[in-house]
Amino acid sequence: MEDIKWLEVTLDTTREELDGLCARLTANGVTGFAIEDEEDFKSFLEQNHQYWDYVDDELLERMKGVCRVKFYVTDDADGKKQLAAWTAGIDQPYTAAPLGDNDWAHSWQKYYQPMAVGEKLYIVPEWMREDPVPAGKTPLYLNPGLTFGTGSHASTQLCLMGLEEYTVPGKPVLDLGCGSGILSIAALSLGASHAAAVDIDPKAVDVAYENAAFNGIGRDRYRVLAGNVLDDGDLVADLAKEKYALVLANIVADVIIPLSATAGAFMDEGAVFLCSGIIDTRADEVAAALEKNGLHVFKRREQKGWVSLAARR
Structure with a gap:
């Protein structure tokens, strides 16, 4: 079966306009959206600082000045009709970038390959467990998509x-x-x-x-x-x-x-x-x-x- 294709819709806004935008999207029928906000991000870092020594500078730069809302619709006629209804009466411009379902859910797997660690251990993605393990190595099977710690x-x-x-x-x-x-x-x-x-x-x-x-x-x-x-x-x-x-x-x-x-x-x-x-x-x-x-x-x-x-x- 052919993979479903999606559009990632992004609306840039300001902190002052964020609540109103979310309320309008909800009124228009949007059932779920993600909010990316620099101030919330900074607050999260401050409240949880005991769990890390530093935060990647690239991530900090990427969040600078950000306040936006994202949601997803299918990349077809029905999805575009839904998009028009969901953005009705909203003045903010938006972008809609193609995002394949396979990319969304599974493309990270191609970046995670078996890896030897030390003299004995051989970390293997769970979906590659049928692949041979080098002689003398102890396999450790993991699903890194589940959480942190790969x-x-x-x-x-x-x-x-x-x-x-x-x-x-x-x-x-x-x-x-x-x-x-x-x-x-x-x-x-x-x-x-x-x-x-x-x-x-x-x-x-x-x-x-x-x-x-x-x-x-x-x-x-x-x-x-x-x-x-x-x-x-x-x-x-x-x-x-x-x-x-x-x-x-x-x-x-x-x-x-x-x-x-x-x-x-x-x-x-x-x-x-x-x-x-x-x-x-x-x-x-x-x-x-x-x-x-x-x-x-x-x-x-x-x-x-x-x-x-x-x-x-």
């Missing part, structure tokens, strides 16, 4: 390389800030007995379980929770009932620093705390926090301006 970012690769070295076969692993589950699932694939994982985003729970299932890992070996170990004492107490041979945190410096005061509660004797997501200019600050909280840094890896640190109590 293995392509330098900070994740640094953590995966550390995993190869510090995963203890037959011993448990804890993944703090698990995202897609890539790190804890990799540890299980490398022989960890079982794993617990936690993320502040509730959506990560289902995503991690789905990616685990792609790798033949069931809930008998994998437990994923939603919550924040920095402010949820009950969650910390629950996780600390077990001691782990490896504790992972691929987050950002502003979370790892306070987390370093709690990490020891999860660690078994001789366990490793492996943290990444640290921009190089803050690595010394993170290392100092680890040392202050009784975690001795014994390994530092760097890649493309990012740093991972491995520490023991």
Whole structure:
């Protein structure tokens, strides 16, 4: 069956006119639209600054001065008739750019190919699982379209390389800030007995379980929770009932620093705390926090301006 073709309709406006424009579109029958607004974007960044060290300059530039509304109609006679009805009485000019349904939903897949990481791991998109895996490699199957955490970012690769070295076969692993589950699932694939994982985003729970299932890992070996170990004492107490041979945190410096005061509660004797997501200019600050909280840094890896640190109590 031929793919449906779409038009992406964009109306530029101002903050002062935004509410009125949205109200008119709704009155005209538009059932769903997206708003892109620089001020909302800045507010979002400010309210969530603890989750990143910096924001890409190109993204900031792209959002500068932006206030616009987008919606979609099919690129055919019916869609153009619908477009005319939806924009009736609206003075703002608009653009309508062709957007194929296949491009919209699936074209990103061509940019995601199997990737070797470290000495052992081989990350494979789930839709390519039938392709042969190089001899001696441990496959890790993921659906990167589900959420963040595909293995392509330098900070994740640094953590995966550390995993190869510090995963203890037959011993448990804890993944703090698990995202897609890539790190804890990799540890299980490398022989960890079982794993617990936690993320502040509730959506990560289902995503991690789905990616685990792609790798033949069931809930008998994998437990994923939603919550924040920095402010949820009950969650910390629950996780600390077990001691782990490896504790992972691929987050950002502003979370790892306070987390370093709690990490020891999860660690078994001789366990490793492996943290990444640290921009190089803050690595010394993170290392100092680890040392202050009784975690001795014994390994530092760097890649493309990012740093991972491995520490023991």
